[in-house]
Structure formats: C-alpha cells, structure tokens
Amino acid sequence: xxxxxxIQKTIxxxxxxxxxxxxxxxxxxxxxxSFKETNTIFTTxxxxxxxxxxxxxxxxxxxxxxxxxxxxxxxxxxxxxxIATIGTVISSSLVxxxxxxxxxxxxxxxxxxxxxxxMVPAQVLMVPQYLWYQKLGWVGTYMPLIVPYCFAIQxxxxxxMYNFIEAIPKELDEAAxxxxxxxxxxxxxxxxxxxxxxxxxxxxxxxxxRWDDFMSALLYINDAEKxxxxxxxxxxxxxGSTSDYGAMFAMSALSILPVLLIFVFxxxxxxxxxxxxxxxx
Amino acid sequence: MNxxxxxxxxxxxxxxxxxxxxxxxxxxxxxxxxxxxxxxAFCDYNILSDPVFVGLKNFKTMLNDELxxxxxxxxxxYTVVSVPLKLIFALIVALLFQKxxxxxxxxxxxxxxxxIIGGSVAVAVLWKRMFAxxxxxxxxxxxxxxxxxxxxxxxxxxAIWTLILLTVWQFGSSMLIFLGSLNQIPRxxxxxxxxxxxxxxxxxxSITLPLLTPTIFFNLVMQVINGLLAYTQCFIITxxxxxxxxxxxxxxxxxxxxxxxxxxxxAALAWVxxxxxxxxxxVLFATKKKWVYDGGF
Numbered sequence: 346x347x348x349x350x351x352i353q354k355t356i357x358x359x360x361x362x363x364x365x366x367x368x369x370x371x372x373x374x375x376x377x378x379s380f381k382e383t384n385t386i387f388t389t390x391x392x393x394x395x396x397x398x399x400x401x402x403x404x405x406x407x408x409x410x411x412x413x414x415x416x417x418x419x420x421x422x423x424x425x426x427x428i429a430t431i432g433t434v435i436s437s438s439l440v441x442x443x444x445x446x447x448x449x450x451x452x453x454x455x456x457x458x459x460x461x462x463x464m465v466p467a468q469v470l471m472v473p474q475y476l477w478y479q480k481l482g483w484v485g486t487y488m489p490l491i492v493p494y495c496f497a498i499q500x501x502x503x504x505x506m507y508n509f510i511e512a513i514p515k516e517l518d519e520a521a522x523x524x525x526x527x528x529x530x531x532x533x534x535x536x537x538x539x540x541x542x543x544x545x546x547x548x549x550x551x552x553x554x555r556w557d558d559f560m561s562a563l564l565y566i567n568d569a570e571k572x573x574x575x576x577x578x579x580x581x582x583x584x585g586s587t588s589d590y591g592a593m594f595a596m597s598a599l600s601i602l603p604v605l606l607i608f609v610f611x612x613x614x615x616x617x618x619x620x621x622x623x624x625x626x
Numbered sequence: 627m628n629x630x631x632x633x634x635x636x637x638x639x640x641x642x643x644x645x646x647x648x649x650x651x652x653x654x655x656x657x658x659x660x661x662x663x664x665x666x667a668f669c670d671y672n673i674l675s676d677p678v679f680v681g682l683k684n685f686k687t688m689l690n691d692e693l694x695x696x697x698x699x700x701x702x703x704y705t706v707v708s709v710p711l712k713l714i715f716a717l718i719v720a721l722l723f724q725k726x727x728x729x730x731x732x733x734x735x736x737x738x739x740x741x742i743i744g745g746s747v748a749v750a751v752l753w754k755r756m757f758a759x760x761x762x763x764x765x766x767x768x769x770x771x772x773x774x775x776x777x778x779x780x781x782x783x784x785a786i787w788t789l790i791l792l793t794v795w796q797f798g799s800s801m802l803i804f805l806g807s808l809n810q811i812p813r814x815x816x817x818x819x820x821x822x823x824x825x826x827x828x829x830x831x832s833i834t835l836p837l838l839t840p841t842i843f844f845n846l847v848m849q850v851i852n853g854l855l856a857y858t859q860c861f862i863i864t865x866x867x868x869x870x871x872x873x874x875x876x877x878x879x880x881x882x883x884x885x886x887x888x889x890x891x892x893a894a895l896a897w898v899x900x901x902x903x904x905x906x907x908x909v910l911f912a913t914k915k916k917w918v919y920d921g922g923f
Binding site for chain 2: 357358360361369391443452459495496498557564575579598600615
C-alpha cells in the first residue's frame with residue numbers, strides 16, 4: 346500500500362513536471378535564443394542552451410528602427426500604461442463607492458449598465474470608436490489610448506471594487522458621518538485605505554492590458570516616435586524588414602519583462618482577481 | 627458656501643457626483659460611438675469624405691462577400707474547437723492541483739504564466755518563429771527522427787491549428803477559476819460518498835462535475851465571446867494566410883475598414899458580429915437549464 350502510494354506520487358510529479366516544462370518551453374526558448382548569436386538561433390533551434398553566450402542581440406535590438414531606440418518605445422508604453430491605469434483605478438473606485446454607499450435615483454439602472462459593459466467586448470467597438478475619435482480629432486494622439494479608461498468604462502473593475510466595498514461594514518461610515526464626515530471624506534479616509542487590495546488587483550490587470558494593447562496602438566498611432574513597445578515589435582515581422590531574429594527575440598523578451606515582474610511579485614493579486622471575479626488573464 | 631456644504635452631505639447628490647465619471651464615459655465612449663456606427667452601417671463612408679446613406683446596401687454586399695462567409699466559418703471553427711479543448715485541459719489540470727501543497731502552488735504559477743502574457747505581441751512573434759519551417763518545432767521533430775519538414779504556417783490544413791494551440795496553451799485563467807470553485811465544494815460531500823462506497827470516478831461524476839457546471843458555464847460563455855472576437859494572433863502570426871484559411875472575422879473587418887477604407891461596410895460587419903455574439907450567448911443561456919446545476923451547496 347505504502348509502495349503503491351509512493352509510485353502514484355512519483356508519477357504525479359513526473360506528469361506535472363513534464364507538462365509544466367512544455368508550458369514554459371516557448372518562453373524559455375525565446376529567452377535563451379535572445380542570448381544566442383543571431384545567425385545560430387535557427388541552426389540550433391532544438392537546443393535551449395546557447396553555445397556562446399552573447400548580449401549583442403540586446404545591444405543591436407535596443408538601437409531600434411530609423412534612429413528611434415527602444416528606450417523611446419518603452420517610455421511611450423510606460424507613459425500610456427501608467428496614466429491609463431491611474432485613471433482607471435481612481436475613476437472605478439469612485440464609481441464603485443457611489444454605487445455601493447449612496448442611494449440615488451437610477452442607481453440600479455447604472456449598476457446594470459456596469460454589468461453590461463462587462464459583456465460588450467472592446468473589439469466590436471473598434472470600428473465605431475475609431476469613427477468617433479476621428480470626428481473628435483484624436484487620431485494620431487494618445488487620447489484614445491488613455492482618456493476613455495479614465496471614465497471607468499471597464500465594468501470589470503467597478504464590479505470588483507463594488508464587491509469589495511460591500512464587504513466593508515457600514516458601521517464605519519455611520520460613525521464617520523456622526524463625526525461630521527461627508528461622503529467624500531468617507532471615500533477618501535475610510536473606504537480607500539480599506540480597499541487597497543482591490544485597487545492593487547485592478548491596477549495590475551489594467552497595467553498588463555494597457556501594456557499589451559496592440560490593436561488601439563495600431564489604429565491610432567501613426568508616428569513611429571510615438572509607438573509603444575508592442576507596435577514596435579511588429580516592425581520586426583513586417584515583410585521587407587531586415588530580419589535580425591536575435592534582436593527580435595531580445596526585444597520581445599524585454600517587452601514581457603514588466604509583466605513577468607508583476608507576475609512574480611503580485612501573483613497573489615492576479616490569482617485573486619481571476620478566481621473571484623473572473624477577470625481574464 | 628453653506629449651500630455647497632449641504633450638497634456635499636446629501637446622499638443622492640454625492641452619489642450622482644461619484645458615478646459621474648461612469649455616466650460620462652458610458653455616453654461618450656460607448657453609447658455615442660455605437661449609435662453613430664448604426665447610422666454608418668447604412669452608409670457608404672470612406673472616412674475621408676462625408677457618409678452617403680445607401681440603405682441596406684452594405685448588408686446585401688455582405689451576402690455576396692466570399693471573405694465574409696470564409697472568415698465567419700474560420701472564426702466559428704476556431705471557437706468551437708479551441709474553447710472546449712481549453713476548458714477540458716483547464717479542468718484536468720485544476721484537478722491535478724487541487725491539493726494545496728507548496729509545490730502545487732509553484733506549478734500552478736508556471737501553468738498560469740502563459741495566459742498572463744499570451745495576448746502580447748511578443749508571444750505572437752515568438753509563435754510565428756516557432757512554427758516557421760526552420761523553427762524549433764520542426765527541428766525538434768527532426769531530432770526525434772521525423773524526416774519531413776512541415777510548413778506549419780504555409781499549409782491550409784495546419785495553419786489554423788497553430789492558432790488553436792496558442793489559444794489552448796493559455797488555459798491558465800480558466801484553470802484558476804475552476805480551482806476557486808473546486809475549493810468551495812464541502813469536503814463532507816466526499817466523505818459521505820466514501821462511506822457509501824463511491825470510488826474516485828463515481829465521486830467525480832456525481833459530486834465534482836455537477837457542482838462545477840455553473841463555473842463551466844461561466845467559463846464557456848466568456849471563452850466563446852473571446853474566441854469569436856480573437857484577432858491579435860491572426861494579425862501577427864498568419865495575417866489570414868494561407869488562402870484565407872486563418873482569416874478571423876475581426877481581421878476581415880479591420881481590413882475592410884482600415885485597408886480598403888470601407889468604413890460603412892466595416893461598421894455593418896461590426897454590428898453583425900455584435901448580433902452573432904448575442905445569438906451565441908442567448909443559445910448558451912437557453913441550454914443552461916438542461917445541464918447547469920443551480921441548487922447551490
């Protein structure tokens with residue numbers, strides 16, 4: 346019996362390890378290839394370990410395209426993702442607090458609208474929104490990539506925070522109200538400190554989504570100076586570009602680094618966000 | 627001054643101020659664009675000059691647009707194949723990781739990683755190189771003794787499968803949702819079943835699976851919607867080639883609007899997609915009663 350269990354356990358770990366290795370193999374291959382000499386990447390594609398370890402790909406890749414370095418692209422991406430995320434978190438928390446703590450006419454209707462925005466996927470809005478932003482003169486600027494998110498239009502985040510606030514005891518508000526605190530005081534001094542975990546969860550998801558938001562960048566940003574990283578990476582795959590695969594792998598690896606770091610340090614929040622409210626990863 | 631103060635303390639006024647961002651956002655970035663795009667769907671509009679009302683012309687064009695039908699069937703095929711595969715995989719792996727040992731936690735992270743970075747351009751670029759004729763997949767097959775060099779992305783039979791594989795690879799978030807509900811099933815159910823002499827399989831089919839159906843349903847709806855609207859993979863990896871065998875609906879819509887400047891037709895395509903998503907969701911909800919357990923715990 347003992348022996349049978351041990352065998353079962355061993356099989357379990359072998360299966361789990363093998364599948365796990367297959368799961369991250371593509372990523373390992375990308376990272377390892379980025380340290381190989383660029384002309385050997387495909388001749389040695391079946392082995393992971395570089396024969397000679399080199400950083401040339403990173404140096405060459407960083408130079409970017411047409412005198413615009415990847416430094417610019419990373420700066421652009423960081424700017425878009427950080428501002429849009431701050432806007433998302435602040436606006437969503439305000440809306441969630443209002444829906445949870447204040448009774449006013451049309452509250453239920455608005456809550457329904459929040460849930461509805463969760464069901465309307467951003468992709469089908471691509472053409473309608475483009476035509477509208479075109480009218481507003483936003484094409485070619487960062488406005489479409491940032492401004493809408495500062496108005497809490499991602500129902501997921503509002504819903505996540507709403508559930509969080511609902512779990513905070515109402516007695517705290519009552520006590521503050523008796524002490525002469527306005528609703529804005531309650532929001533700023535009582536609710537916000539208590540909802541930090543949900544703000545972090547929303548913040549990291551928003552950051553990852555905005556960092557990877559390829560389609561909006563493709564639609565609205567024409568000027569290479571303004572390209573975010575994801576759009577710059579696409580230049581590597583364009584027909585006619587000099588195919589320096591080493592540089593491509595190096596910059597691809599760098600582009601997922603921020604998300605990897607979030608994954609390593611904030612895994613708890615990611616897991617919570619997904620398993621409690623079904624945010625997609 | 628006192629007036630302002632009184633307003634700030636009023637519950638309903640404060641409430642409206644708090645939700646104001648959402649009201650503005652909803653109107654400016656969802657309702658208005660959707661509204662004007664209904665009008666554009668009935669127009670000839672090339673973005674540069676003013677729209678001209680043409681009635682149902684765009685929808686009639688669609689009926690004869692070979693690429694519309696092709697992309698629709700590709701997208702539906704992709705969704706119908708990849709979503710069940712992804713969910714089955716997610717469920718199996720979630721069952722493997724049900725025990726909360728430290729090692730299971732680390733592995734869970736490893737399995738989940740692809741779904742957090744999978745939507746990025748970096749991964750799409752990587753996928754393209756992996757399945758290139760001189761890419762790692764072919765080289766590994768060579769090392770394993772397969773003589774043929776397969777052109778995964780150049781062959782109409784295999785290209786779509788590389789995209790399906792990419793989707794299934796990102797089963798991590800569905801897995802986490804499954805794990806969340808698995809941990810909510812009371813242990814006593816299993817203990818009672820064991821006393822009654824039910825084996826592992828019986829326990830799975832009589833307790834675990836029925837209690838998971840609400841979660842399966844939720845995952846199914848979300849993933850089907852995502853599947854129908856997929857585009858990044860296609861956009862970067864295959865661009866719909868070879869011979870449009872991987873042309874996703876969203877990419878067809880993109881091309882019509884932004885490559886051929888037929889924005890009116892693009893708006894019509896967008897609205898047809900909204901209807902299709904609605905129909906799929908409605909059908910799923912209609913079948914809900916038949917197989918989803920809603921008794922709670």
